[in-house]
Amino acid sequence: MSKDKSQRPKARLPRGFRDRSGAELAAERGLLETIRRVYEAYGFEPLETPAFEYTDALGKFLPDVDRPNEGVFSLKDDDEQWLSLRYDLTAPLARHVAANFQTLAKPFRRYAVGTVWRNEKPGPGRFREFTQFDADTVGSANPAADAELLMMLADTLEALGLKRGDYIIKLNNRKLLDGVLEAGGIALDDRARRGIVLRAIDKLDRLGVEGVAALLGAGRKDESGDFTKGAGLSDEQAHRILAFVAPDAKDEEEHLNQIAQLVQSSATGAAGLTELEAIVRILGACGYGPDRIMFDTGVVRGLDYYTGAVFEAQLTFPVTNEDGEEVVFGSVAGGGRYDDLVARFTGQRVPATGISIGVSRLLAALSARGLNAAAQAPLIVVTVFDKADSPAAFLMVGEMRAAGLRAEVYVGNGKMGDQFKYADKRGAAIAIVEGPDERAQGLVTLKDLALGAELAKNVESRAEWVGNRQAQVSVKRAALVSEIQKLLKRDS
Amino acid sequence: MSKDKSQRPKARLPRGFRDRSGAELAAERGLLETIRRVYEAYGFEPLETPAFEYTDALGKFLPDVDRPNEGVFSLKDDDEQWLSLRYDLTAPLARHVAANFQTLAKPFRRYAVGTVWRNEKPGPGRFREFTQFDADTVGSANPAADAELLMMLADTLEALGLKRGDYIIKLNNRKLLDGVLEAGGIALDDRARRGIVLRAIDKLDRLGVEGVAALLGAGRKDESGDFTKGAGLSDEQAHRILAFVAPDAKDEEEHLNQIAQLVQSSATGAAGLTELEAIVRILGACGYGPDRIMFDTGVVRGLDYYTGAVFEAQLTFPVTNEDGEEVVFGSVAGGGRYDDLVARFTGQRVPATGISIGVSRLLAALSARGLNAAAQAPLIVVTVFDKADSPAAFLMVGEMRAAGLRAEVYVGNGKMGDQFKYADKRGAAIAIVEGPDERAQGLVTLKDLALGAELAKNVESRAEWVGNRQAQVSVKRAALVSEIQKLLKRDS
Numbered sequence: 001m002s003k004d005k006s007q008r009p010k011a012r013l014p015r016g017f018r019d020r021s022g023a024e025l026a027a028e029r030g031l032l033e034t035i036r037r038v039y040e041a042y043g044f045e046p047l048e049t050p051a052f053e054y055t056d057a058l059g060k061f062l063p064d065v066d067r068p069n070e071g072v073f074s075l076k077d078d079d080e081q082w083l084s085l086r087y088d089l090t091a092p093l094a095r096h097v098a099a100n101f102q103t104l105a106k107p108f109r110r111y112a113v114g115t116v117w118r119n120e121k122p123g124p125g126r127f128r129e130f131t132q133f134d135a136d137t138v139g140s141a142n143p144a145a146d147a148e149l150l151m152m153l154a155d156t157l158e159a160l161g162l163k164r165g166d167y168i169i170k171l172n173n174r175k176l177l178d179g180v181l182e183a184g185g186i187a188l189d190d191r192a193r194r195g196i197v198l199r200a201i202d203k204l205d206r207l208g209v210e211g212v213a214a215l216l217g218a219g220r221k222d223e224s225g226d227f228t229k230g231a232g233l234s235d236e237q238a239h240r241i242l243a244f245v246a247p248d249a250k251d252e253e254e255h256l257n258q259i260a261q262l263v264q265s266s267a268t269g270a271a272g273l274t275e276l277e278a279i280v281r282i283l284g285a286c287g288y289g290p291d292r293i294m295f296d297t298g299v300v301r302g303l304d305y306y307t308g309a310v311f312e313a314q315l316t317f318p319v320t321n322e323d324g325e326e327v328v329f330g331s332v333a334g335g336g337r338y339d340d341l342v343a344r345f346t347g348q349r350v351p352a353t354g355i356s357i358g359v360s361r362l363l364a365a366l367s368a369r370g371l372n373a374a375a376q377a378p379l380i381v382v383t384v385f386d387k388a389d390s391p392a393a394f395l396m397v398g399e400m401r402a403a404g405l406r407a408e409v410y411v412g413n414g415k416m417g418d419q420f421k422y423a424d425k426r427g428a429a430i431a432i433v434e435g436p437d438e439r440a441q442g443l444v445t446l447k448d449l450a451l452g453a454e455l456a457k458n459v460e461s462r463a464e465w466v467g468n469r470q471a472q473v474s475v476k477r478a479a480l481v482s483e484i485q486k487l488l489k490r491d492s
Numbered sequence: 493m494s495k496d497k498s499q500r501p502k503a504r505l506p507r508g509f510r511d512r513s514g515a516e517l518a519a520e521r522g523l524l525e526t527i528r529r530v531y532e533a534y535g536f537e538p539l540e541t542p543a544f545e546y547t548d549a550l551g552k553f554l555p556d557v558d559r560p561n562e563g564v565f566s567l568k569d570d571d572e573q574w575l576s577l578r579y580d581l582t583a584p585l586a587r588h589v590a591a592n593f594q595t596l597a598k599p600f601r602r603y604a605v606g607t608v609w610r611n612e613k614p615g616p617g618r619f620r621e622f623t624q625f626d627a628d629t630v631g632s633a634n635p636a637a638d639a640e641l642l643m644m645l646a647d648t649l650e651a652l653g654l655k656r657g658d659y660i661i662k663l664n665n666r667k668l669l670d671g672v673l674e675a676g677g678i679a680l681d682d683r684a685r686r687g688i689v690l691r692a693i694d695k696l697d698r699l700g701v702e703g704v705a706a707l708l709g710a711g712r713k714d715e716s717g718d719f720t721k722g723a724g725l726s727d728e729q730a731h732r733i734l735a736f737v738a739p740d741a742k743d744e745e746e747h748l749n750q751i752a753q754l755v756q757s758s759a760t761g762a763a764g765l766t767e768l769e770a771i772v773r774i775l776g777a778c779g780y781g782p783d784r785i786m787f788d789t790g791v792v793r794g795l796d797y798y799t800g801a802v803f804e805a806q807l808t809f810p811v812t813n814e815d816g817e818e819v820v821f822g823s824v825a826g827g828g829r830y831d832d833l834v835a836r837f838t839g840q841r842v843p844a845t846g847i848s849i850g851v852s853r854l855l856a857a858l859s860a861r862g863l864n865a866a867a868q869a870p871l872i873v874v875t876v877f878d879k880a881d882s883p884a885a886f887l888m889v890g891e892m893r894a895a896g897l898r899a900e901v902y903v904g905n906g907k908m909g910d911q912f913k914y915a916d917k918r919g920a921a922i923a924i925v926e927g928p929d930e931r932a933q934g935l936v937t938l939k940d941l942a943l944g945a946e947l948a949k950n951v952e953s954r955a956e957w958v959g960n961r962q963a964q965v966s967v968k969r970a971a972l973v974s975e976i977q978k979l980l981k982r983d984s
Contacts, residue, residue, distance in 0.1 A: 018542065054504065095504075345500055412637075
């Protein structure tokens with residue numbers, strides 16, 4: 001290359017992006033295949049939309065400005081129209097449904113798995129490109145559609161190897177909270193006050209009932225002395241909301257009765273209760289009890305976006321976080337009803353409900369639980385003593401592959417020492433050597449690299465594992481495949 | 493929605509992009525899985541790089557301009573650095589290798605499957621987003637690495653169901669042609685003349701030997717009378733080149749001997765011949781003869797990019813094109829040696845070789861051959877007579893799924909007529925009905941929708957298929973799953 005060093009580009013990843021390889025990709029592929037198998041068995045159809053959408057179709061223009069939101073990656077096409085990379089799989093679904101409404105079988109039930117991009121500030125563990133796995137039912141207001149998604153999510157988590165008790169799917173309904181507010185005399189179109197109430201509820205875990213009560217009333221002074229202005233509700237109004245989100249009921253039935261009392265004067269609240277009951281009835285009849293899917297008024301995720309049922313799947317087991325603290329793993333999937341997305345295009349409300357799995361988070365969770373089972377098959381590397389012999393080496397790997405083994409010939413130019421180093425670096429289980437003396441006797445040598453590595457460690461605890469096994473064995477060339485299978489079985 | 497119609501975005505796909513669903517996605521998934529299985533058995537490791545690269549890392553800045561090439565989708569990051577979406581999987585591989593050169597096991601053998609984007613003018617069948625499946629070996633000049641890729645490609649095409657004779661993989665070496673030029677006294681750094689020669693050779697199929705000879709000499713007048721200036725070679729020089737690309741040899745061995753004569757005075761040509769012979773020797777020893785992988789001097793693909801061996805897999809069977817003409821399907825994969833990509837970053841030449849499969853083209857070819865086998869499993873739709881009964885319907889699909897069937901409950905709000913229409917539109921094989929009378933008797937009704945559709949056609953040819961089968965049958969609820977399996981077996 002004639003370019004001098006200063007002119008050469010740097011080999012670096014863009015900020016917030018990463019390369020992935022080997023075991024991580026194999027594990028993710030296994031995860032995606034399992035989810036897909038369950039979703040297909042439920043009759044959901046695959047749909048793939050492009051990476052790009054018109055920015056206006058994504059609803060991502062900045063208010064009153066002719067430029068896209070900075071949260072999405074956008075560029076101008078050569079005909080001066082703005083394009084953006086999808087930031088989720090729901091907005092493209094809405095565009096697809098609106099464009100094909102007449103021809104789609106309805107309810108339209110589709111799953112989609114794909115990369116989404118967020119033009120956000122990257123940080124440790126925060127990437128600007130990641131994978132989502134969604135399932136949505138569009139065109140049905142029937143609570144059976146929600147119940148189906150919840151059961152499918154539970155089946156998926158168990159198909160991935162999670163035990164009952166390792167996860168809990170929480171169910172709430174946005175209309176219930178609206179009903180409580182309305183019945184308490186708080187106008188739903190008083191968005192500012194409603195926002196303060198929502199944010200207060202969201203702090204229940206951190207501030208407890210008293211803290212939330214203060215925020216619902218006049219306001220609250222925190223430890224530092226800072227004062228947060230409250231929603232200004234009366235004691236009675238605040239009490240209603242607390243009775244909803246932090247119930248003192250002894251069981252789910254009593255809690256539902258309390259809620260019925262709270263929302264009875266609100267049509268919205270009553271509708272929410274009817275929907276909830278219909279979902280719970282199906283779940284109960286199919287054996288999906290509160291040990292798997294439970295009603296929880298504390299789930300307030302994305303309330304501005306959702307219009308009815310909301311769901312969240314949480315993993316309940318503890319993991320160690322970056323600071324070395326034990327924490328509950330938390331949310332890996334969520335969703336709910338959204339009735340307005342298609343209406344953006346058509347003007348007609350189309351009822352829809354969906355769930356979305358955050359693939360990287362779920363993968364990390366399964367890994368923490370030792371459930372990333374999709375390990376790669378053991379690798380066999382055939383070394384090449386003399387390049388003139390490489391055809392013989394290729395014949396060997398051909399036989400091995402025909403027997404279902406993962407095998408490769410060393411195709412570099414290195415000497416034998418380099419070839420063994422290569423096999424080690426590749427994490428190979430076995431290296432094969434066929435030198436001229438061996439060939440003359442019709443033999444090949446199998447080097448057990450896992451055992452060799454253990455012997456090299458020279459620690460006492462190895463004794464049991466090593467036993468009287470040999471790290472190297474010469475076998476008949478004709479028996480190569482069966483001898484490899486024997487060795488792999490011994491070490492597994 | 494309060495917005496009036498004029499303010500609503502249009503639900504439309506960006507130009508040059510498309511949605512894909514159902515059977516096409518299922519077929520592509522099957523295709524990708526088969527390729528992956530073969531590549532994994534060969535010990536290639538998966539690698540996934542991000543959609544974005546820095547534009548300078550892709551080498552896609554316009555000459556002497558501080559803006560990216562229009563052929564790639566590019567945007568400025570918030571730190572003013574240009575990012576581009578990858579247009580192939582090789583440039584990101586080079587960046588990955590350059591960035592991780594010290595830690596990678598070498599030769600580094602990786603496969604990658606992913607979306608690539610081209611910012612080009614879209615047209616019918618020409619999309620700006622498509623999938624590539626690549627395998628590359630980086631860090632080895634050993635011809636065994638090329639031979640391995642060629643055998644892997646042949647194995648892949650056969651694993652996809654293509655018969656020997658349906659495909660041919662052609663092999664050439666760029667150094668041979670350079671050797672012919674050099675031995676003929678044509679300077680390789682006379683890029684303009686070399687370009688004319690390359691373009692002339694590329695027209696061999698269309699213009700024949702005489703036409704190419706004219707273009708290698710003084711020039712050629714076409715039917716319209718237009719004159720194309722030639723390369724200005726002497727007759728003897730032109731003859732050498734024609735002997736290379738349009739040999740009169742009776743077999744491959746004689747052809748190789750002729751080439752040896754042509755290039756013997758050129759070191760480059762001799763190196764090409766040695767490489768070619770080493771590849772052919774391995775292929776021959778492993779039984780990959782010229783019926784699968786053949787030497788063909790006519791393959792001149794991307795000669796400016798490749799530095800040694802070049803490959804192209806072609807499908808030899810005829811298909812009907814858009815104009816209704818029978819044509820040979822042609823190229824579905826290609827590749828070769830490229831030794832300069834990593835050097836862009838590091839200044840050091842790193843020998844590399846690779847193959848790339850154009851997934852959409854291969855999928856279309858398999859489809860034309862009736863080999864898109866990954867059909868979806870038959871679907872069973874359980875109708876809901878009364879919404880109060882939906883739990884019973886969910887219990888039915890649960891039993892079916894446990895038996896490995898693909899089944900769904902109708903989750904919309906339609907009446908029975910709508911539900912049957914839905915099942916038809918979904919392409920369901922069977923619809924299940926459990927009305928109140930049936931339930932009282934412990935029965936359910938199975939409607940054979942495929943048979944029903946056939947009956948509705950009212951044509952004579954149906955008689956044989958229809959036979960004495962019934963389109964509707966009532967069975968014991970307890971025997972539901974086994975009766976469905978019986979029906980599916982009957983119709984398959």
